Amino acid sequence: MFHWLEKNPFFFSVGVFIVIAFAGLIEILPNFAEASRPVQGLKPYTVLELAGKEVYKKDNCMSCHSQMIRPFKSETDRYGQYSLSGEYAYDRPFLWGSKRTGPDLHRVGNYRTTDWHETHMFEPTAVVPSSIMPAYKHHFTNIADIETAYAEAFTVKAVFNTPYDVEGGVKLGTWEEAQKMALAEAKLITADMKNKNVKDAVESGKIPEIVALIAYLNRLK
């Protein structure tokens, strides 16, 4: 019946394309439905965490770190449960990365702590002597951009219906309220930190980048 097709390279190629495209759709489409919905209990990022995510993007941490644990034993042994698509529901953009000069960070909040990050980001070799990760001392003096982070949260709430201000969820509120909440959250983090300048800055109402970044890293679980 299809002998004529085998003798006609053009239509044969079209036929192959249609078959593969259909098979591809069958694989991809389910991800748009069930699996890509937020996993149970997932909450949107707080304004402080978003500001930390901005630092992560700005300093291009994803050029060395992925955020995607693959379903292989070697990975789940090291990093924990493999990543599910629904875990990225509020990541705009997601930061999967494609290169691992350093380890995956998708669940780093499970095994690293605020004070470990503080020492490590200031001078990686202080905790991992053979580390080739650059030091990020400027995070301890640069002030985090809370205003842009608020605008970002406000936008994803308005445009993508990200569930802020829902019962038992993350509160966004007005800009004044958001500033107060970010500061309160920052104080919880500096309580576990040693750097006096960073603590003083937060006491005076300014949030250094390192505090926002640690809020973000702690949230990766």
Ligand code: HEC
């Ligand atoms: C040039 C590549 C490079 C860049 C850029 C980089 N890192 Fe790393 N990172 C590494 C390497 C290598 C390690 C493993 C050694 C170590 O722990 O220091 C690491 C380790 C880490 C760890 C510890 C992970 C673990 O499981 O122990 C964290 C957290 C981390 N990096 C965060 C960051 C953040 C945040 C940034 C961006 C501000 C960043 N890194 C940028 C290379 C990099």
